[in-house]
Amino acid sequence: MIELDILKEVDRICRRHHIEYFLDAGTALGAVRHGGFIPWDDDIDIGMLRRDYERFLSVARTELGSEYFLQNYQTDGAPIMFSKVHRNDTTFVEFRLRNLPIAKGVFIDIFPYDYLPADEAAAWAHIKHCADLYRKFQYRLIKDRTLRPDGSLGWYAKALLRRITHWAHLRYDPAKLVAQMDQAFEAYPESPLVTCHSYGGGYLFRVQDMLPAKPMTFEGENFLGPNDPHAFLSELYGDYMTLPPKHQRTGHGPYRLAVGLDDEDSLDY
Template identity: 35%
Template structure:
């Protein structure tokens, strides 16, 4: 869904440059995970790009990986000493008090990437790749609904700092102004309470509580394979067909021309070569 604010429309050369800036982030994740035996998966549009295009979807402007929660926690830990901090920094809710999301972003240093509508947010910025934890979720439908509802509610509260300025209606902005008064730390605590409620259990299902997605089957992520992406080899779920079919339906068929656009709407981008794009 497009935001209710204006955003940059990248031409083909600008989009290609953005993709070239993001690829080293994935290479760094792969390097660290291989060294420390951490499992990760290409996900969402990045996984689709690997399968359908052997690289970026031509119009894609973001990258995503997933990790099972235990691997995600381990990745955060080893990055304290392993990450190449001359080029990158890992951002998460514990190390940036103004970062209101509950998943990690690996960012390129000395770059800027500001999402449209988030210009007033004080979080650190930079061209990035999203790192989403996958959490075990109960096999009980009632418990599933509660966990999904509470995590979504907490995400709405955390987004309120954006929504109070960027929501499409006056009523929406007023509602988010009220929600923005709820303490950040409390909201994150509640989110993690429900997201991690089945942390130590081997359930049949997984959830990415940071996206509105279908429940995923744990067996889809039980094995990995190597896939090609922009001339490099990365890790993907062996059952990628089940995952992509669940998310996109007939995923090998490109969408019609009107639906070929990215989703990471930005109002400001600065590349490592100093070139800056602004509204």
């Protein structure tokens, strides 16, 4: 599995430089509930506190092998405020990003977590403010819906609305929005509360539930996971051990997928 190989490379770099990370979101859920990948969802996410994230970005430039590419807004203009590590000899095209001139390989996500006000009411207000900025940034850079066409009038109506919203946001300078987000995301010093602003709002975590990270097995390999997986996953998913209904068991199917550089090996979805 290519994503697992990328994770091993990131884990190697983190251990060498004493950078603390943890299996995040659906990857942590998959480790706890399935012992690895969720059967219908094969992406990989890891999280880090901002200070570790910045250290990772610094060392990854020289530590990552030539077969990998570190993607974020600063490296190729990707419309994200987190990072992806791509494998260069692969193609994985997300539908909504298919027309953007950015790297499109099989990847894993690396999410930074930022401190919040210690007061929960103030923390939620700050989460909303940052989510509004991030939404504006994505509307400015992404004109297409995440979901692919299903032939329904409803889909096309929502696609048109997305285009109109994108056009309305063309007046914003992406670089200025990024500067505003950087300032807002990193506005608060160390506190007991954190969030990942790239989730778009809606989640508040306690640092003690994530760190210090502890060993977690994923697909038979040893990585690092949240300090209290139950508390962490409960905040994200509620009753996380109950499987979702079958119609909700959908993954991140690509618009186009290719492994290796030979187009004959590609698949269009």
